Amino acid sequence: MSALRKKTYPPLSMRENMLWNSAGSITYLACQWLVTVLIVRLSDGYNAAGLLSLASSVTGTFGTFANYKMGVYQISDIKHENTTSEYLGFRLITLGGSFIACIIYSLITCPLSSILTITLYFIFKAVGLVIDIMHGLDQVNRRMDFIGKSFILQGVSTLAAFTVVFGLTQSLDLAIMAMTAAAFGVLFLFDLPHSRTFESYGVHITAKKTFYLLKRSFSAVLASLACSAIYTAPKQLLLVMVSDAALGIYSSAAAPALVVQMGATYLYAPLLDVFARHHYERNKQEMLRLLKRTALGVIAIGIVCYIGAGLLGEWALCLLFGESIRPYAYLLQPVVVTSVATAFLWFFGDLLVALRSFRGYFLGNAIALASVVPLGVFCIQQWGMNGVSFAATAASFIGAATMALFLATIINE
Numbered sequence: 001m002s003a004l005r006k007k008t009y010p011p012l013s014m015r016e017n018m019l020w021n022s023a024g025s026i027t028y029l030a031c032q033w034l035v036t037v038l039i040v041r042l043s044d045g046y047n048a049a050g051l052l053s054l055a056s057s058v059t060g061t062f063g064t065f066a067n068y069k070m071g072v073y074q075i076s077d078i079k080h081e082n083t084t085s086e087y088l089g090f091r092l093i094t095l096g097g098s099f100i101a102c103i104i105y106s107l108i109t110c111p112l113s114s115i116l117t118i119t120l121y122f123i124f125k126a127v128g129l130v131i132d133i134m135h136g137l138d139q140v141n142r143r144m145d146f147i148g149k150s151f152i153l154q155g156v157s158t159l160a161a162f163t164v165v166f167g168l169t170q171s172l173d174l175a176i177m178a179m180t181a182a183a184f185g186v187l188f189l190f191d192l193p194h195s196r197t198f199e200s201y202g203v204h205i206t207a208k209k210t211f212y213l214l215k216r217s218f219s220a221v222l223a224s225l226a227c228s229a230i231y232t233a234p235k236q237l238l239l240v241m242v243s244d245a246a247l248g249i250y251s252s253a254a255a256p257a258l259v260v261q262m263g264a265t266y267l268y269a270p271l272l273d274v275f276a277r278h279h280y281e282r283n284k285q286e287m288l289r290l291l292k293r294t295a296l297g298v299i300a301i302g303i304v305c306y307i308g309a310g311l312l313g314e315w316a317l318c319l320l321f322g323e324s325i326r327p328y329a330y331l332l333q334p335v336v337v338t339s340v341a342t343a344f345l346w347f348f349g350d351l352l353v354a355l356r357s358f359r360g361y362f363l364g365n366a367i368a369l370a371s372v373v374p375l376g377v378f379c380i381q382q383w384g385m386n387g388v389s390f391a392a393t394a395a396s397f398i399g400a401a402t403m404a405l406f407l408a409t410i411i412n413e
Helices: 002-008 014-041 047-067 070-075 084-109 112-140 144-169 172-195 207-216 218-241 244-280 284-321 323-354 358-383 386-411
Strands: none
Touching: 014 047, 014 144, 014 244, 047 084, 047 112, 047 172, 047 218, 070 084, 070 112, 070 244, 070 323, 084 112, 084 207, 112 144, 112 172, 112 244, 144 172, 207 218, 218 244, 218 323, 218 358, 218 386, 244 284, 244 323, 244 386, 284 323, 284 386, 323 358, 323 386, 358 386
C-alpha cells in the first residue's frame, strides 16, 4: 500500500514545490488582507475593524507559544525521532495551553465585550495550526502542491464566508464562526485525506515525549519572541521619543516592504528539509551550494524591491494612503534594506532550528534584541523616523552574523 501511495504522488521538483508554496501563501495572505478591507467597506464605522484588529493582535501573541516552533522542527526531523501522531498531539497540547493563557490575559487586559470575539478568532487560527502539521507531512514528502492548494482553498473559502455572513448580519462573531467552518471544511475534505496518503496517523503522545518537546524547543520559543521584539522595540521608542503621529506615518510607509520578507520566506521555507537532509548525509558541498543560492536569491529580491521602491514607491504609497503620505516616501527604501536584514535573520534562524542548534538561534536573537534598544535611541535622535529602520537593520545584521558563526561551525563539523 505504501509503495502504491508513493507511486500515486511522486515527489515534485524543487522549483515546482517553491512555485506552489509561493502561489498558495500569497493567495492566502491576499485574502486575509481583503478581510481587513471588507470589514471597513461593509460596515458603517470602524468598530468592527478595531475589534478584529484587537483579536488578531492578542491571539498572535499567544500563537507563538501555540506554534512552539514545531513547523520547522517537524519538516527537518530526518531521523524520524517523532511520529506525525506525536506532532499532532503536541500541537493540540500547546494550543490548549495557549488558549487558556490567551483567555486569562484577555480577561485582565481587554474589555469584557471583546472576549467572545477573541475566543472565536483564536479557534479560527487554531484550525490553521492543526493544518500546519499536515502540511509538514506534505513537505517532507516533497508535495508542496498540496500545501499551495490548501492555502488557496483556505484563503478563498474563508474570504467568501466572511463576506457573505458579515455582509448579511453585520455580526463579526458570526463571520468569524463562518470562517472557522470554512477552514474546518478544508481540513477534513482536503488536507486530512491528502496527508494520509503518505502516512496513517491519529493523535497520540506520551507525557514523557510531551515534556521532552516542551524542554527541547523552549529556547527556540523565547528566541521567536525576541525576534518579534527586535522590530517592535524601535517603533515603541519612536512613539515615546517623537509622537504617535510619527509612528503612524512610519508604519504606513513601511507597509509595502513586507513583500521583501514574505518573498524571502517563500524562497527558503521549501528548502529547510533539504538543508537538514544534506546535513544528515554529511553532504557539505551541496549544503554550501544551496546556502549560497538561497542567500543570493534573498539579495536579488531585495535589490529588485529597492529599485522598485525608488521608481514606484511614492506612487504606490499615495495610491494606498493618499497624498498626505507623499512627503514621507523617503522612508520606504531604508525599510526595504531593513526587510532584507530581517529576511537573513529569519532564514539563518530557521536553518539553525532545522539543524537543531537551538543555542545559536537563541543567542543570535538575544544579542540582536539587546543591541536594538541603544541603537534605536541613538538612531532616532540622529535621523528621526528613518532611525527606526537604521536601528533594526543594524541589530538584524548583528544577530544574523552571530547565527552565521554557528552555521559555519555546524557545516564544518
